[in-house]
Amino acid sequence: xxxLKTTLADKVLLLICIFLSYYSFAYVKEAxxxxxxxxxxxxxxxxxxxxLNKDRTVELSGVIGRTTVEIKGGKVRIKEAPCPxxxxxxxxxxxxxxxxxLPNKVIVTISRPDNSKGPDAISG
Amino acid sequence: MQSADRYRIAILASYxxxxxxxxxxxxxxxxxxRLGLSNIITVITLFFxxxxxxxxxxxxxxxxxxxxxxxxxxxxxFLSLSGGxxxxxxxxxxxxxxxxxxxxxxxxxxxxFFHNIAQLFTAYALFxxxxxxxxxxxxxxxxxxxxxxxxxxIAANYLIQEIIKTGNRR
Numbered sequence: 001x002x003x004l005k006t007t008l009a010d011k012v013l014l015l016i017c018i019f020l021s022y023y024s025f026a027y028v029k030e031a032x033x034x035x036x037x038x039x040x041x042x043x044x045x046x047x048x049x050x051x052l053n054k055d056r057t058v059e060l061s062g063v064i065g066r067t068t069v070e071i072k073g074g075k076v077r078i079k080e081a082p083c084p085x086x087x088x089x090x091x092x093x094x095x096x097x098x099x100x101x102l103p104n105k106v107i108v109t110i111s112r113p114d115n116s117k118g119p120d121a122i123s124g
Numbered sequence: 125m126q127s128a129d130r131y132r133i134a135i136l137a138s139y140x141x142x143x144x145x146x147x148x149x150x151x152x153x154x155x156x157x158r159l160g161l162s163n164i165i166t167v168i169t170l171f172f173x174x175x176x177x178x179x180x181x182x183x184x185x186x187x188x189x190x191x192x193x194x195x196x197x198x199x200x201x202f203l204s205l206s207g208g209x210x211x212x213x214x215x216x217x218x219x220x221x222x223x224x225x226x227x228x229x230x231x232x233x234x235x236x237f238f239h240n241i242a243q244l245f246t247a248y249a250l251f252x253x254x255x256x257x258x259x260x261x262x263x264x265x266x267x268x269x270x271x272x273x274x275x276x277x278i279a280a281n282y283l284i285q286e287i288i289k290t291g292n293r294r
Contacts, residue, residue: 005227005281005285006227006228006229006230006281007224007225007226007227007230009225009226009227009230010226010227010229010230010233010277011229013226013229013230013233013234014229014230014233014270014274017233017237017266017269017270017273017274018270020266020270021263021266021267021269021270022267024262024263024266024267025263025267027263028259028260028262028263031259
């Protein structure tokens with residue numbers, strides 16, 4: 001009954017499975033549509049929306065002071081902030097997700113452009 | 125079908141059902157993440173008694189299991205059915221086409237893989253209809269399938285060796 005034992009093919013298959021699962025994480029991350037728009041909210045209101053692919057630096061005034069947001073090379077960071085603990089600055093550059101500065105009530109998110117805000121239809 | 129076969133199938137199916145029920149008691153970190161312990165029984169059945177018996181045991185386990193859990197003909201039932209059928213069928217096909225190539229570990233991995241593929245496809249076709257949502261879940265399912273498939277395969281391998289050693293094969 002030696003054929004019931006673990007064979008070489010088993011071990012190869014296990015390695016392939018581990019490799020495939022590892023690879024699928026990277027593949028799916030690439031395949032998913034990336035966020036292209038940087039949105040900056042202050043005190044719950046949407047203040048700015050910029051394309052992610054254009055470098056720029058924005059200064060905005062939050063609840064307790066001025067926050068500087070920098071967009072560069074498809075990444076965003078908060079460069080300067082008046083908050084005491086600087087959590088938002090320490091988060092560094094992000095490509096997806098959000099940076100939230102609680103004391104100054106500034107939220108920077110990267111999202112896909114919202115089509116519903118544009119015209120529903122254009123009639124000639 | 126011989127009556128000895130019927131006894132065998134009934135006993136194996138009740139083992140599978142017991143594992144199925146036991147597994148439902150284990151709290152899962154994510155709702156759809158399951159160990160698939162009853163697959164151990166499917167693999168053992170397949171190795172000792174062949175594809176037809178394994179398919180029968182799986183079908184009994186899925187239908188009776190969902191009746192006992194109260195999910196019969198609900199969404200979870202169709203996910204379970206498609207996954208169980210695809211997993212068992214893929215294992216049977218590989219066993220028939222390449223006899224002796226894979227041991228229980230490899231067979232279990234193949235079963236887990238096709239189980240997850242079929243469940244994702246069913247979820248997409250019947251419920252979700254959003255390819256992004258499926259894509260996000262895919263790597264986690266692939267990784268979970270590798271871990272649980274290997275675990276079940278090793279468990280089945282161990283049990284098969286024990287059964288051979290003690291000569292309890294009926």
